[in-house]
Amino acid sequence: SVRPTPIPNRSHTRITQIKMSATCTFSQIATTRATARRTAASPAKKSAVSVRPTPRSRVIVSADAAEEPGSSAKGMGKALPMAMDIGAIMNLLPHRYPFLLVDRVVEIQQGSYAIGVKNVTINDNFFPGHFPQRPIMPGVLMVEAMAQVGGLIMLEPGEEGQGGTQKEFFFAGIDGVKFRRPVVPGDTLVMKVVLTKLNKRFGIAKMKGQCFVGDELACEAELTLALGA
Structure with a gap:
């Protein structure tokens, strides 16, 4: 009276598993597509990295990144080296206010070369007329300043309290002068x-x-100086 145990239909079981797997897969695909549609419909949150900074945000970022206020200005006020101060310059050059256009010499080798400095300020006497609405240092004065530095190259310094060599150099000619940029109050020439x-x-x-002025060429020229008695 014992009933025989039915033999399981393995092929039917395998088909059922495949159908269940397919159903799960289709469900996952549907869920994924729905999520994608919701994501596309909602505005995406922009990350701080992907957002291009506006000029205002750039200022904020740079201010936050600084170690302390004004740290970027450290070292900008260091004085230039001085080979000749204004006293030594006046000991050699006959020029006086308002036509002495060299404030200091930072490097010089007599009979070879010199590097001089003129601090341009709004208090210079030529700015009220050149020009009232846009102050610009006259180009001829830049040339004159170079000629005065050239005179320092040729004139020998005297003893303390005495003038230099009695011979003087006069500005005799100029060639190939070119003005590259304006020089304005606040510039260091x-x-x-x-x-x-x-x-x-x-x-x-x-x-x-x-x-x-800084790294920019403002003026250049070939100068001729003549020796006088």
Whole structure:
């Protein structure tokens, strides 16, 4: 009376498992698609990294990143080196206010080259007329400043309390002058002048002069100075 145990239909079981797996897969796909639709419909949150900073945000970021207020200005006020102060310059050059256009010499090698400095300020006497609405240092004064530095190259310093050599150099000519940028109040004009040729017989000196504001060339010219008694 014992009933025989039915033999399981393995193929039917396998088909059922496949159907269940397929149903799960389709369900996952549907869920994924629904999630994607919801994500696309809702506005995406922008991360701080992906957002391009506006000028205002750039200022905020740079201010937050600084170690302390004004830290970027450290070292900007360091004084330039000084080879000749204004007293030594006046000991050599005959120029006086308002036409002395060299405040200091930072480097000099007599008979070779010199680097001078002119601090340009709104108090310079030429700015009220050049120009009232837009103050610009006259180009001819930049050339004159280079010529004065050139004179320092050729004039020998005297003893303390005495003038330099009795011989003087006069501005005799200029060639190839070019003005590259305006010089305005607040600029520090650096004049570099190099002796290129000296005719001792006729007392003629040829020089190359350049004026810089920072790394920018403001003016350049070939200068001729003549030796006077």
